[in-house]
Amino acid sequence: MNTIAETRTKSLLYLENVSVSFDGFKALNSLSFVVEPGELRAIIGPNGAGKTTMMDIITGKTRPDTGTVLFEDQIDLTKKDEADIAQLGIGRKFQKPTVFESHTVWDNLELALNRDRGVFATLFYTLSPEDKARIEEILETIRLTHRKDELAANLSHGQKQWLEIGMLLAQEPKLLLVDEPVAGMTDAETIETAELLKEIAKTRSVVVVEHDMGFIRDLGVKVTCLAEGSVLAEGSIDFVSNDPKVIENYLGR
Amino acid sequence: MFIRLFSLILLILSVAVPVKAQSDPKSLIDALSKADFTEAEKLIGQIAATGDTRVVTALEAFAEGDLYFRKSDNLVFIAKAAGSNVELIDPLTGASAGAAPKNTVTKIRVNNNLRRVIRSAMGGLTLLSPDRTVRLQAADAVLRSPSPENLELVEAALAKETDGEVKARMEEARAVSVLSSNRSVDEKRAAIETIKNLGGRNALGILNSVSGSIDPSLKGDLDAAISSIESELQLWDMAQNVWYGLSLGSVLLLAAIGLAITFGVMGIINMAHGEMVMLGAYSTFVVQDAIRSNAPGLFDWSLAIALPVAFLVTGAVGFVIERGVIRFLYGRPLETLLATWGVSLILQQAIRSIFGPTNQEVGNPSWMSGSFALGGLTITWNRLWIVVFSLSIFVALLVVMKKSAYGLNMRAVTQNRRMASSMGIRTPWVDALTFALGSGIAGIAGVALSQIDNVSPNLGQSYIIDSFMVVVFGGVGNLWGTLVGALSLGVLNKFLEPSVGAVLGKILVLVLIILFIQKRPRGLFALKGRAVEA
Amino acid sequence: MITGFILRALEGKIVIAVAILLGVAILVPALNLLALPDSALHIPTYLMALMGKYLCYALLALALDLVWGYCGILSLGHGAFFALGGYAMGMYLMRQIGSRGVYGNPILPDFMVFLNWKELPWFWYGFDWFAFATVMVLFVPGLLAFVFGWFAFRSRVNGVYLSIITQAMTYALMLAFFRNDMGFGGNNGLTDFKDIIGFPVQADGTRAVLFAMSAIMLALCLVIASAIVRSKFGKVLVGVRDAESRVRFLGFRVENIKLFTFVVSAMMAGVAGALFVPQVGIINPGEFAPANSIEVVVWTAVGGRGTLIGPIIGAVLVNAGKSFFTGAFPEFWLYALGGLFIAVTLFLPRGIVGTIQHGFKARQALKAAAEAEKGRGDEETVARAVQAAE
Incomplete structure (x- = not known):
């Protein structure tokens, strides 16, 4: 009990006994999961383990049937919708890269900037020097400065992934949820992405869902393995990948 | 004792x-x-x-x-005028009593x-x-x-x-x-x-x-009897309303059931659906016309003959529409909506050019005319047959979808097109057939609706919005939803009608559906889960 | 801030379009009033009225484009907002008839006297006052759009479902306005107008002013629409159209964005209806017919949705075609219209203006790419060219 109380006082994201089912199928089954401030965490697990559903619940897309979901120990995320949660400081990258394809790279970042998002504020918005500087800074970080005036539709798959990560950075979130960031990337891009995420994790918490075990090894962080809607094992990559249950359920013999 | x-x-x-x-x-x-x-x-x-x-x-x-008496002997006879004389008939036996001049008898x-x-x-x-x-x-x-x-x-x-x-x-x-x-x-x-x-x-x-003249001591009994009859009558009224509602509901079901396939299962916004119903009704007209001039004796069979004709005609038209237009628009539902609207305009105008803009006379076979009483209910035969007919189509469709190999292919294609195609199912063929099936059923519905509605080029227009409402209300992709949706909307409509009038009742139902969709965007029997949102 | 908002609107093509519209607003009435009837330059009044009607339709199409082309909401009920604006103006015009009606009742319009009504229903109060009617032209469609959108966008009714319930909305309104006891003239609607702010509706001078007003309002709404589309809000709008959930996860309240756009669009449609009614001289429940609203969609699609000029051109072209066909081959019009629906969706999904823009940019891109190849292969130039190509 004591340990739970302790983790609660310093957690950024706190899930306890979260369950949700769709038409009888239990997507999450009393899942408990804690992320501390400044932590970079990797999540692995077989298809249907509930990884994406967990992200849906954290970002307000799906409501849990039962359970507690707290942000910064006091904000009940189950009562908020996507926009509220995004404004609280939780950013999310989708499994399939989702950027505004008919906007330029620059406009994509401008839209993502953490500014007043009201109807009239956006109607009368003009680009300030600070905002300009911030966008340029992010462009550097995601290595897209040279393509800033191109339409996002024309970017390569990997570049779209980066642009989406850049948009999350522009949001200035406290917590980033990244769903399969290196799917479809070349090896070089994968390594660069790992560097990028580690860089980002210096200033904020990041949760990465990934299948690529090499990539997770590159990250070198605490790993949580999900299966059938609950946590199977948690710990370092070596610890988790030697766990017999994990081998049985996910890695295979 | x-x-x-x-x-x-x-x-x-x-x-x-x-x-x-x-x-x-x-x-x-x-x-x-x-x-x-x-x-x-x-x-x-x-x-x-x-x-x-x-x-x-x-x-x-x-x-x-016609009763007269003979002045001479005051005997009474029934008299019939026969020229200047009257014929006298014995009032009891009916036997003739001979003729007599008119002036010898008095009325x-x-x-x-x-x-x-x-x-x-x-x-x-x-x-x-x-x-x-x-x-x-x-x-x-x-x-x-x-x-x-x-x-x-x-x-x-x-x-x-x-x-x-x-x-x-x-x-x-x-x-x-x-x-x-x-x-x-x-x-x-x-x-x-x-x-x-x-x-x-x-x-x-x-x-x-x-009640005014009755003995005061019976007043209590009388009032009790009156109120008992009144409440019984109310019950019958209610039952009659339910019947009218079911009857309207089965009409809605007929109109919507084809759409439940093209829209509900395939996801095609077929705005020409109403015109398929209309084509079915015109097929009935053509069949009846041919029977009238060639084999009038077969008239009672005209609907039975019109059913396959309408199914084939509208199914073929549906097939052509799918191959010619819709197949280029899969995945673009709003564009499909516009293109099929265009198709509906063309079909309407074509029918108008061929048959003229006026209503066509479609007759009821003898077994669909008249009515009978059931307790306190009056039930017309054509309405009863339409209820029976729409339910049988529903059941038949359900069986085709759930039990036949074709139904299995169809469900496979709608659930995962690529997987189905790699399993060797010819998906374009299944698409075309499914659309043809939905259209054909709309045509069959047209045969039934020709019995209770005016057969004119605008017939389809009056059903299209209702049909969409039924399918959306019941829940897309769920045949049972369509059944429940149609019947409950029908009954609701008929229960609103007596208190607010037909038009206002319809408006209220529309508003209720609009509000309902806000509450449950995916209808009564919604599918849940991630797959739906993808 | 606001000047920035407006200035941003006045990008090249919009300036040209506004200039043309203002030119038309002056030239057509001038040629109607000043040119001698037998001169080649004379524009007969019937033709001016017809063109005025097209301009109102163009404004309606522009309004639809704002929600459909930019926000992805295909409304099949925009005819309802148009008709409501028209009814608001029609009610003002009815009150102006005064005692000149058939029954000579100074307060009640003819149809109310005919139905034995004793006093004016409360919702007719104030409509004898032009300013009030003008406010209502904006307010009533705006309110309906607000209430409808509030519920629909909040519960995330999307895509086809939204289209179908907007259609049900206009259908329900049509049924309602057909009823005599609604107090809007039932079947016959409102007609037999006499004058507008003291000027006879039928007079050439009044018609010329109405025509000019239509062109000016269209130009004004074009500038407003352009300002909206080119602001950051406009970019969010396109974002909602292309990737709604991304916008939501960026922290924008998508329902408010949609609601604002829907209400602005409904108000524009209301203005179009209000200008339409005095020029055609009648408004009846037929304007609510679902078929009308769908027709607006095809004007927009023909011209090119997602471009601001497109719907204007589309509305004028299709309606000019309709006038021609219904005059020359009335049998043929529905075939043509139906064929147009199919042809545009199959072969011209970008519409006329969209296709021209696309082709133009593609050629530019090719040229630029060739130059870049010749020169130092500067990545930036190629990039710009490729971007322009889209």
Whole structure:
């Protein structure tokens, strides 16, 4: 009990006994999961383990049937919708890269900037020097400065992934949820992405869902393995990948 | 024991009364020649009381004004004009009594009051007819217009009656007559009970009509009986509304069921769906037209012949539309909506060019005309057949979807097109056939709807919005949802109608659906989960 | 801030379009009033009225484009907003008839006298006052759009479902306005107008002013629409169209964005209806017919949705075609319209203006790419060219 109380006082994201089912199928089954401030965490697990559903619940897309979901120990995320949660400081990258394809790279970042998002504020918005500087800074970080005036539709798959990560950075979130960031990337891009995420994790918490075990090894962080809607094992990559249950359920013999 | 004895005596007396009063009907009829209106009224009662059914013809003739008496001997005859003479007929035997000059006979005058008396007297008389149907009709006549004068006759008839159904009807007729007579309170109380059990608007009318003149001690019984009948009537009204609602619901189901496939299962926004229904209705018209001019005897079979014709015609049109337009637009639902709207305009105009803009006459086969009563309900045959028909189509479709190999292919394609295609299913072929099936069913619906709606080029327009409402309300992709949606919207509509009127009722239903979709965007029977949102 | 908002609107093509519209607003009435009837330059009044009607339709199409082309909401009920604006103006015009009606009642319009009504229903109060009617022209469609959108966008009714319930909305309104006891003239609607702010509706001078007003309002709404589309809000709008959930996860309240756009669009449609009614002289429940609203969609699609000029051109072209066909081959019009629906969706999904823009940019891109190849292969130039190609 004591340990739970302790983790609660310093957690950024706190899930306890979260369950949700769709038409009888239990997507999450009393899942408990804690992320501390400044932590970079990797999540692995077989298809249907509930990884994406967990992200849906954290970002307000799906409501849990039962359970507690707290942000910064006091904000009940189950009562908020996507926009509220995004404004609280939780950013999310989708499994399939989702950027505004008919906007330029620059406009994509401008839209993502953490500014007043009201109807009239956006109607009368003009680009300030600070905002300009911030966008340029992010462009550097995601290595897209040279393509800033191109339409996002024309970017390569990997570049779209980066642009989406850049948009999350522009949001200035406290917590980033990244769903399969290196799917479809070349090896070089994968390594660069790992560097990028580690860089980002210096200033904020990041949760990465990934299948690529090499990539997770590159990250070198605490790993949580999900299966059938609950946590199977948690710990370092070596610890988790030697766990017999994990081998049985996910890695295979 | 005593009561039984009493009623036995009463029964004997009541049988005895006409016997005692019986005198020769012939002399009673002849007495009419000298009677004024008041005396005639009494005489009619006496004539009827003889219980001799032969007097019916004479009384009928009297009411018609065909009764004459011969001036020479004051004998009464039924007279028929034959040139300048009249032919005399014996009023009882019906035998001819020869011809006589017109001026030798005088007409016995009759007025409306006498006619009424005659009618009710005859009602009583035919109660004794040997023909069962006539007796039943007579009892009904007494039921409808009861009078205390008939009471004894009814009771006499009742004593002789052996047929159960007729006897029950006569019991009711007796009860009705008792109420307006000067019989004892106990007897009237029993009568009220009988009438109460009879039920219906007629009984209610009878009870209401005597409520002013009834003995005060019976007032309570009467009011209880009235309110019991009223609440029973309300129940029947409700049942009638439910029936009307189901009937409207089955029309909605017919119109929507094809759409449940094209829109619900395939996700195609087919705005030309209404026109498929319209084409089906026109197929019926063409088939009937051909039958009328070639084989009129087959007319009762016209709908059965029109069904496959309509299915094939609209199915073929649907096939062409899918291959020609829709297949290029999969994954772009809003564009499909526009293109099929264009198709619907073209089809409408084509029908208008071929058949003209006016309504076409589509006839009802004999087995679809008329109506019958079920308890307090009136049910028309065409509505009943449409309910039966729409439910059978629903069941048939369900079986095709769930049990046949084709249905399996179809569900596979809609759930995972690429997987289905790699399993060797020819997905384009399945798409085309499914759309053709949905269109064909719309065409069949058109055959049925041609029986209750105007067959004009605009027929489809009036169904399209309702059909979409039904499918969306019931839940897309769920045939059962469509069934429940159609029937519940139909019933809701008919329950709103009496209080707010037809148009406002329809508006309210639309508004309710709009609000409902806000609450549950995916309808009554929504599928849940991640797959749906993807 | 606001000047920035407006200035941003006045990008090249919009300036040209506004200039043309203002030119038309002056020239057509001038040629109608000043040129001699037998001169070649004279524009007869019937033709001016017809063109005025097209301009109102163009404004309606522009309004639809704002929600459909930019926000992805295909409304099949925009005819309802148009008709409501028209009814608001029609009610003002009815009150102006005064005692000149057939029954000579100074307060009640003819149809109310005919239906034995004793007093004016409360919702007719104030409509004798032009300013009030003008406010209502904006307010009533705006309110309906607000209430409808509030519920629909909040519960995330999307795509086809939204289209279907907007269609049900206009259908329900049509049924309602057909009822005599609604107090809007039932079947016959509102007609037999006499004058507008003291000027006779039928007079050439009044018609010329109405025409000019239509052109000016269209130009004004074009500038407003352009300002909206080119602001950051406009970019969010396109974001909602292309990737709604991304916008939501960026922290924008998508329902408010949609609601604002829907209400602005409904108000524009209301203005179009209000200008339409005095020029055609009648408004009846037929304007609510679902078919009308769908027709607006095809004007927009023909011209090119997602471009601001497109719907204007589309509305004028299709309606000119309709006038021609219904005059020359009335049998043929529905075939043509139906064919147009199919052809545009199959072969011209970008519409006329969209296709021209696309082709133009593609050629530019090719040229630029070739130059870049020749020169130092500067990545930036190629990038710009490729971007322009889209």
